[in-house]
Amino acid sequence: MTSPAQYTRDLSDRRHGPHDDTTTAEVAALTAETIRYLNYAATCGLTSPATICTLTGELSAAAARLPQLLARLTGWLDTQASTGRIADDQHRPLAGITGQARAALELAARHAADLAAALAAAQNLTATLHPADPAEDKPDASGGASGSRMDGDDQRPRVVSG
Numbered sequence: 001m002t003s004p005a006q007y008t009r010d011l012s013d014r015r016h017g018p019h020d021d022t023t024t025a026e027v028a029a030l031t032a033e034t035i036r037y038l039n040y041a042a043t044c045g046l047t048s049p050a051t052i053c054t055l056t057g058e059l060s061a062a063a064a065r066l067p068q069l070l071a072r073l074t075g076w077l078d079t080q081a082s083t084g085r086i087a088d089d090q091h092r093p094l095a096g097i098t099g100q101a102r103a104a105l106e107l108a109a110r111h112a113a114d115l116a117a118a119l120a121a122a123q124n125l126t127a128t129l130h131p132a133d134p135a136e137d138k139p140d141a142s143g144g145a146s147g148s149r150m151d152g153d154d155q156r157p158r159v160v161s162g
Helices: 004-014 021-044 049-082 094-126
Strands: 148-151 156-159
Touching: 049 094
Parallel strands: none
Antiparallel strands: 148 156
C-alpha cells in the first residue's frame, strides 16, 4: 500500500507535468477523497493536540493555494470563450455563462482566502497545546487553572489565596 507521504512526494514530483484533462480531474477527485479520509480520521485517529496544529496548518496551505487555481480556471474559461473554442450544450449565450462562472470562481477564491486565514489562526492557537500532565492543575469552571487567575494585560497567572 502506498503511504500518504509517498502520494505527496509523487504529486510534488509531477507538478511540472505532463498534464492532461484525465489526470487533472483524477487529482481533483483524490483531493476530495483526501478530505473524506480526514473526516473519518478526525473521528477516531487523533491522539495528540499537536496533530490538530499540523492538520490546520496543512489545510491552511491547501486553502491558500485555491485562489491561484481558481484564477487559472477563470482565465482558461475566458480565453477559450473569447477565441470561440468552447460552446454551450443548451445554446445559451456563452458570455453570460462564463461571466457567471467567473463570478462564482472569484467568490470561491475569496472564501478560500478567508478559510486559509481562519485555519492559520486555528493553527497558531493550537500550537502550544499538549497532552495534559496529571500532575498539572486541573482547569476550574472559568477555564483557568484552579488556585490562579490571570492578571490584566500581562496575562501571567497570579496565585490567589483563600
